[in-house]
Amino acid sequence: MRIPIDSGAGTASAKASDRTILAVALVVCAAIVAMGAFALLAAERVDASARQRWTGVVADALQGKVGLLQRDLASFAHWDESVLRTAYFLDVDWVHRNYGKWLRDQDHHDRSYIVLDTSVAYAAIDGEKVAGEQAIFDGDALMPFVYDVQKAVAGRSGRNDGAAAGLQGNAPSAFRAGYVRVEGRPALVGAISITPDYGRVIAPEQIPPVAVTVLFIDDHFLNSLARELRIAEPTVSLQPPAADRHGVAIPFAAGESQPAWLVWKPDTPGTALLHALLPALMATTVLLLVAAAGVLWYARRATRNLAASEAYASRLAYVDPLCGLANRAMLMRVLGDRLARLEGDGHRLAVFFLDLDGFKDINDTLGHHVGDVVLAEIGARLKALTMPGLLASRFGGDEFVILVPVGDTPGEVEAIGNTILEAVRRPTSIGGQALVVGGSIGATVAPADGGEASELIRLADIAVYRAKADGRGVMRRFEPRMEHEVRQRREIETDLQRAMRDNELTLFYQPQFSADGRTVIGFEALLRWIHPSRGLISPGEFVPVAEQSGLISELDLWALRRACEQAGDWGAARVAVNLSPVDFRMRDLAGAVRKILEETGFPAERLEIEITENLLLGNQPEAFASLTALRNMGVRVALDDFGSGYSSLGYLRRFRVDTIKIDRSFIQNIGQTDDAAAIIDCVVRLARALAITVTAEGVETREQLRYLQSVGCHHVQGYLLASPMPVSSLGRYLDQVKRVREYAVIRHAEV
Numbered sequence: 001m002r003i004p005i006d007s008g009a010g011t012a013s014a015k016a017s018d019r020t021i022l023a024v025a026l027v028v029c030a031a032i033v034a035m036g037a038f039a040l041l042a043a044e045r046v047d048a049s050a051r052q053r054w055t056g057v058v059a060d061a062l063q064g065k066v067g068l069l070q071r072d073l074a075s076f077a078h079w080d081e082s083v084l085r086t087a088y089f090l091d092v093d094w095v096h097r098n099y100g101k102w103l104r105d106q107d108h109h110d111r112s113y114i115v116l117d118t119s120v121a122y123a124a125i126d127g128e129k130v131a132g133e134q135a136i137f138d139g140d141a142l143m144p145f146v147y148d149v150q151k152a153v154a155g156r157s158g159r160n161d162g163a164a165a166g167l168q169g170n171a172p173s174a175f176r177a178g179y180v181r182v183e184g185r186p187a188l189v190g191a192i193s194i195t196p197d198y199g200r201v202i203a204p205e206q207i208p209p210v211a212v213t214v215l216f217i218d219d220h221f222l223n224s225l226a227r228e229l230r231i232a233e234p235t236v237s238l239q240p241p242a243a244d245r246h247g248v249a250i251p252f253a254a255g256e257s258q259p260a261w262l263v264w265k266p267d268t269p270g271t272a273l274l275h276a277l278l279p280a281l282m283a284t285t286v287l288l289l290v291a292a293a294g295v296l297w298y299a300r301r302a303t304r305n306l307a308a309s310e311a312y313a314s315r316l317a318y319v320d321p322l323c324g325l326a327n328r329a330m331l332m333r334v335l336g337d338r339l340a341r342l343e344g345d346g347h348r349l350a351v352f353f354l355d356l357d358g359f360k361d362i363n364d365t366l367g368h369h370v371g372d373v374v375l376a377e378i379g380a381r382l383k384a385l386t387m388p389g390l391l392a393s394r395f396g397g398d399e400f401v402i403l404v405p406v407g408d409t410p411g412e413v414e415a416i417g418n419t420i421l422e423a424v425r426r427p428t429s430i431g432g433q434a435l436v437v438g439g440s441i442g443a444t445v446a447p448a449d450g451g452e453a454s455e456l457i458r459l460a461d462i463a464v465y466r467a468k469a470d471g472r473g474v475m476r477r478f479e480p481r482m483e484h485e486v487r488q489r490r491e492i493e494t495d496l497q498r499a500m501r502d503n504e505l506t507l508f509y510q511p512q513f514s515a516d517g518r519t520v521i522g523f524e525a526l527l528r529w530i531h532p533s534r535g536l537i538s539p540g541e542f543v544p545v546a547e548q549s550g551l552i553s554e555l556d557l558w559a560l561r562r563a564c565e566q567a568g569d570w571g572a573a574r575v576a577v578n579l580s581p582v583d584f585r586m587r588d589l590a591g592a593v594r595k596i597l598e599e600t601g602f603p604a605e606r607l608e609i610e611i612t613e614n615l616l617l618g619n620q621p622e623a624f625a626s627l628t629a630l631r632n633m634g635v636r637v638a639l640d641d642f643g644s645g646y647s648s649l650g651y652l653r654r655f656r657v658d659t660i661k662i663d664r665s666f667i668q669n670i671g672q673t674d675d676a677a678a679i680i681d682c683v684v685r686l687a688r689a690l691a692i693t694v695t696a697e698g699v700e701t702r703e704q705l706r707y708l709q710s711v712g713c714h715h716v717q718g719y720l721l722a723s724p725m726p727v728s729s730l731g732r733y734l735d736q737v738k739r740v741r742e743y744a745v746i747r748h749a750e751v
């Protein structure tokens with residue numbers, strides 16, 4: 001069954017955080033773009049206002065030139081001397097010195113003329129005096145100024161007709177100026193009437209002479225403008241200024257058809273500032289971007305990690321990491337849900353509590369890593385079970401709980417339990433070794449056994465105890481009396497220590513015979529607990545409890561000492577004592593045994609210790625060292641319950657034992673299954689080949705005995721021959737045996 005775990009939670013929150021991060025990144029980028037745009041806009045604004053200012057300044061300067069022109073001209077034209085030397089007689093040299101050349105030197109006037117009435121009386125072309133009739137004179141451009149001036153003077157004298165000559169003599173010059181094309185070139189033209197200043201000379205009655213001067217807007221003009229205004233690269237253009245230039249239209253006088261512009265390279269303080277700041281701005285932007293990217297990256301990684309660990313945590317919260325099954329929390333949730341739904345629909349739900357058999361031994365002897373592999377393998381098998389609605393979970397340690405909905409069919413729960421057990425029992429291959437791990441199951445069924453999740457599990461756990469006590473590898477349904485048994489088990493735990501102190505423990509001895517079933521060759525010492533209220537308790541009940549609580553070593557050494565004390569004078573008979581794998585974790589087991597042998601005076605050769613296969617399976621150097629030390633002392637080592645566990649002979653190579661005790665489950669199957677007989681035959685042959693003694697335990701029928709004799713088994717032990725008995729009965733028993741044997745010998749002789 002797929003475990004419905006919300007693994008999407010982590011990814012969803014990761015996506016949400018991604019979106020937030022993206023949004024923040026966009027905002028940061030937008031802010032940077034806006035900043036850039038704002039800087040550009042600000043630069044543009046500054047440039048535009050500079051442009052406006054400069055256009056005004058240049059336009060004003062062009063107008064200002066007119067004023068300057070008037071000042072220059074007036075200094076010559078408003079002068080008695082000038083009237084005298086132009087209107088009364090033309091003193092060309094004087095005029096040239098004081099007017100044409102002077103203006104040229106002063107302000108680089110290009111053309112200077114004196115016009116008398118309508119004809120040019122004097123001309124200076126580029127500062128050179130030229131005879132009036134030969135001079136270049138653009139009358140079309142210049143004469144309108146002359147006429148204007150003459151008209152102005154005439155108008156004024158008309159108005160002042162009755163005025164005193166003195167006053168008239170003081171009249172200011174009439175002045176006209178403007179921008180026009182002269183000889184096809186843009187130029188500033190000024191015209192002024194020549195009038196007296198102090199009146200020492202009387203103005204002529206006729207039209208006064210007019211001084212006309214021309215300043216071409218040429219390099220000289222432009223350069224002086226550039227110097228004055230600090231504008232760059234001024235030129236005259238017939239086109240309006242291009243985008244990268246500033247310009248003002250030359251303010252031509254009305255009637256000028258072809259416009260022209262004064263154009264210069266613009267001063268762009270905004271752009272200049274931007275250019276100056278650009279590297280710093282860029283560096284700041286890059287830094288900002290890097291910092292933002294760093295912060296976002298870190299944030300993203302942090303949220304990713306958080307999301308991942310969230311997902312992992314929510315997975316961990318419901319899945320057992322080792323087995324991949326649902327964990328206990330998940331189980332309780334699902335079980336609770338299903339029980340709640342059960343109330344309505346009249347269905348039943350079976351709860352199987354599976355506990356692995358001998359798992360503790362695997363951990364103890366093979367190591368925890370092997371234990372983990374086994375658990376993972378069992379997990380995989382439970383996962384592979386295909387039953388509708390099945391939920392397999394690891395409850396803890398080597399315990400699993402499996403939920404399966406069931407109907408009313410009788411035997412259905414048992415069938416499912418067996419399917420689970422079979423799946424568990426299949427051999428696992430670990431390090432090339434086949435390992436068989438059995439399991440015991442306790443089962444409860446809801447709603448009959450209970451309606452509450454933890455109660456159903458508790459009762460199923462109780463049923464597992466029963467299954468274990470009934471020989472393991474089986475399933476038991478919960479029955480109310482089992483609760484009583486569990487209580488007893490708990491009591492055993494608390495009682496055992498007291499029992500040892502109060503001498504409630506004793507040893508029974510079960511004789512072991514040679515194959516003929518008559519000659520007693522030794523005894524197996526078996527623990528018994530004579531409980532004051534509960535009577536005789538078998539080791540099957542308290543030994544596992546003692547193993548778990550760690551009391552077992554004390555118990556085993558007590559049994560060993562007791563057996564050595566009691567069996568000291570039983571002739572050559574051997575005594576076999578059981579040791580638990582737990583005992584081999586003791587620091588100096590061999591030393592403890594030696595001490596007991598010395599103190600009791602029991603000969604080592606008569607002692608046999610029985611160990612289980614599990615002990616040899618693990619590669620525990622301490623266990624092997626203890627076993628070797630014991631064998632070196634002369635103590636025999638028997639392998640108990642052979643065949644019941646891992647069914648592998650491989651470990652026999654690792655450690656040499658003296659005896660193999662074939663497990664009673666094989667003996668009891670003689671005559672029942674062909675396998676059992678064949679396996680026994682095989683084991684006996686192998687053991688004989690290796691010079692190992694074979695003991696068959698649990699012999700209950702003559703048929704079994706005969707078969708064991710036929711395959712050549714060395715020794716036999718079982719109820720058929722003798723049950724375990726207290727030491728007090730032993731003397732009488734041995735006498736009896738002796739008598740029977742003697743009788744048999746007599747009968748044999750008689751025949």
Ligand code: C2E
Nearest residue numbers: 526527538539540543559578579580698699700718719724
């Ligand atoms: P085990 O070592 O396999 O001992 C043989 C068990 O089989 C004994 O049970 C014995 O009473 C029983 N048995 C003997 N003949 C027959 C027969 O023909 N048929 C059947 N069905 N059973 C037979 P017991 O005495 O109850 O002991 C149970 C187990 O307790 C022993 O199994 C052994 O593993 C453990 N045990 C007994 N004494 C000690 C001890 O001193 N130390 C440790 N560590 N374990 C002990």
Ligand code: CA
Nearest residue numbers: 524578610640
């Ligand atoms: Ca035994």
Ligand code: CA
Nearest residue numbers: 640641661697
């Ligand atoms: Ca045995």
